[in-house]
Amino acid sequence: MAEEILTTSKKALRINLTDDIYGTFAEIGAGQEVARQFFRAGAASGTIASTISAYDMAYSDALYGSRADRRYVCRERLEMMLQVEFDKVVSILGDQRPEKTRFFAFANTVTTINFKKDNEGHGWIGFRFQLDADHGPNQVLLHVRLLENDSLLQQRTLGILGVNLMYACYKHWEYPNTFIQSLLDNLGRDQLEINMIHMEGPELGYVDNRLLAVQLVKNKMAPAIMFDRYGEVQEPGDMVYKKNVLAFRGSFRPITYVGIDMIKSSYAIFKKDKDYDRDNTIALCEITLNNLLEDGNFHERDFLARVDILNGMGQNVMVSNFREYFKLVNYLSRFRIMNLRIVIGVLTFIKVLDRKYYTHLKGGILEAFGKLFTQNMKLYVYPALKKDSDELLSSKNLELPEDIELLYKHLVSCKKIIDIKKVNRERMNVFSHQVLEMIQNKQEGWEELVPKYVSDMIIKNELFGYKPKD
Numbered sequence: 001m002a003e004e005i006l007t008t009s010k011k012a013l014r015i016n017l018t019d020d021i022y023g024t025f026a027e028i029g030a031g032q033e034v035a036r037q038f039f040r041a042g043a044a045s046g047t048i049a050s051t052i053s054a055y056d057m058a059y060s061d062a063l064y065g066s067r068a069d070r071r072y073v074c075r076e077r078l079e080m081m082l083q084v085e086f087d088k089v090v091s092i093l094g095d096q097r098p099e100k101t102r103f104f105a106f107a108n109t110v111t112t113i114n115f116k117k118d119n120e121g122h123g124w125i126g127f128r129f130q131l132d133a134d135h136g137p138n139q140v141l142l143h144v145r146l147l148e149n150d151s152l153l154q155q156r157t158l159g160i161l162g163v164n165l166m167y168a169c170y171k172h173w174e175y176p177n178t179f180i181q182s183l184l185d186n187l188g189r190d191q192l193e194i195n196m197i198h199m200e201g202p203e204l205g206y207v208d209n210r211l212l213a214v215q216l217v218k219n220k221m222a223p224a225i226m227f228d229r230y231g232e233v234q235e236p237g238d239m240v241y242k243k244n245v246l247a248f249r250g251s252f253r254p255i256t257y258v259g260i261d262m263i264k265s266s267y268a269i270f271k272k273d274k275d276y277d278r279d280n281t282i283a284l285c286e287i288t289l290n291n292l293l294e295d296g297n298f299h300e301r302d303f304l305a306r307v308d309i310l311n312g313m314g315q316n317v318m319v320s321n322f323r324e325y326f327k328l329v330n331y332l333s334r335f336r337i338m339n340l341r342i343v344i345g346v347l348t349f350i351k352v353l354d355r356k357y358y359t360h361l362k363g364g365i366l367e368a369f370g371k372l373f374t375q376n377m378k379l380y381v382y383p384a385l386k387k388d389s390d391e392l393l394s395s396k397n398l399e400l401p402e403d404i405e406l407l408y409k410h411l412v413s414c415k416k417i418i419d420i421k422k423v424n425r426e427r428m429n430v431f432s433h434q435v436l437e438m439i440q441n442k443q444e445g446w447e448e449l450v451p452k453y454v455s456d457m458i459i460k461n462e463l464f465g466y467k468p469k470d
Helices: 008-016 033-041 057-064 075-093 151-171 176-182 209-218 236-240 257-271 300-312 325-333 346-352 364-372 402-413 432-440 452-461
Strands: 021-028 048-052 102-111 121-129 138-146 192-200 224-227 244-249 281-288 316-320 340-345 377-382 417-419
Touching (some): 008 033, 021 075, 033 048, 033 151, 075 102, 075 121, 102 151, 151 176, 176 209, 236 281, 257 281, 257 377, 281 300, 300 452, 325 340
Parallel strands (some): 244 281, 340 377, 377 417
Antiparallel strands (some): 121 138
16 A cells, blocks of 8 residues: 655654754755744754754855855755754754764755746755764755746745655655655645755665666656766756757667767767857767666666766766657757757658657647757758668658648758768668667677677676677
8 A cells, every 4th residue: 555645744743753853954045944844843842953044145155155156056055055054063962962863954055936937946955864873974965946936836845845855864765766756745746846866875875876866757757867977967957058969869779880970970060060169068868768668667777777888988868758859959948058959860850750740739740840940959960871772861862741841941951950971881770779689689790880898888797688698
C-alpha cells in the first residue's frame, strides 16, 4: 500500500516533536515562508534556534561575503549561507544542547515574480543536516522555477517545498526515488519545476546525482536536466544563459564515427558565423527520455554508460522529455540564449517535415515551423548516402510535398536551413543501432565503426550488452 501523504503542517509538527533536531533558518527573497510553516505547526521552540532574512545586500554581504558579479540568487550564495549558518549554530550551541543533538541549517535565496510580472520566479534551496550527531553534515541542494503568476502563491509554494525537503532528508534519505517524489507532496506540477538536485555527505555517499537528476525528468518534475563535461549536474540556466548553443540530438548508443563527424563538422560551420563567440559558446549532446526507456523501464546502467562516454570525449550532456524539436527550441529560448544551432541528420529531418507529427497543433506544420525556426535558430543538416549510390542526400534534393515547398524554399533562402558539406564519407552508412546490434550479437568488426576510446570503454565495462567471447 502507498504511504499516506502527510499535510505540510503534520510534517512540520513531526520534525518539531523530534527532540534531537535543532537548527536555524536563513531565507532571502520570498519572506520566511519555510520557517513560518514550523512556527504555525506548533512546538517550534524545540526545533528553531534562530531565523534570519538578510534582505539588505550590504547586510547579506557582511554575513555571507560579497560577490564581484553581485549575484545573490545563485548556488554559490546558497552554499555559503548553509555553511555560515550551520557553523554558527554548532559553535554557539554545540556545548549547550544535549550531547546527541543533530544540528541543521536550512537556507534559500529566491526571487519571486515582480509586480509587473516581467520576470521569472526561481531560486536555490538547500538543507545542511546531521543524521547522526557523531557524523559530519549531509547536504541537499535544489534549484526551482516557480511557475505561478502571483508572488503570494509562489511564496506559499516555496514554504511547502521547504518542509517537504526537510522531511524527506530525515525520513526518506535511504530511498532516492521516494525522496524525489515526496518533494511534490501537497503541490502540483503546474506550480513549480525542480531542474537540479545535488546530494552529498557521510550518509549520502551512495547517491549517484546523475541518476537522481534523470528521475526529475522521468517523474515530470522538470522538462530537462544538464550535466557538464565532467559529469556534474548543473542548473540549466547556469549552463546556457545568454550563450551560443549548439545542440545535437541522438541516442549515442553508442556514439559512432558519424556522430563525431556531425559534432565536428557542425561546429566548424558555427565558428564561421558572424555571431560566433568562442568564449561564450557551448555544445550539448541531447538524449530524449524516450531513448532511455525500454519497455517502459529506465535502464540506469545503460544511461550512465552513454553519459560516461560522452563526458570522456569532452561533451556536455542534456536529458529531456521533448519529442518534437520545436519544444527543444522553446525550452532553450527561456534562458535568453544568444544563438541556437541544432544539428540534425537528413533522414531525421525528413521526419521533421512530415505533417502527421503536428496534427495535435491547431496550426499544424505551419505552427510547428513558426516555433521551430525562431529568429536566432538555424538547422545544420548532415547529409546521408543515397541507397546504392555515391550521391549525397541533402536538404537541397529532398522530395517535398507541394503544400510546403514554397515555405521550405523560403527557409533555405533565409539560411535557416544549412547543409553541412565538408563531411567524412567513409562511414556515413553506419548507424548507432547497427553497431548496437553487432555488439549484442557478438559480430566481429564493430570496433572499427566507433572511436577507439568508445570501443575500449564498451569492452572494459561490458556496456550495451557486450560480452567477451567464450
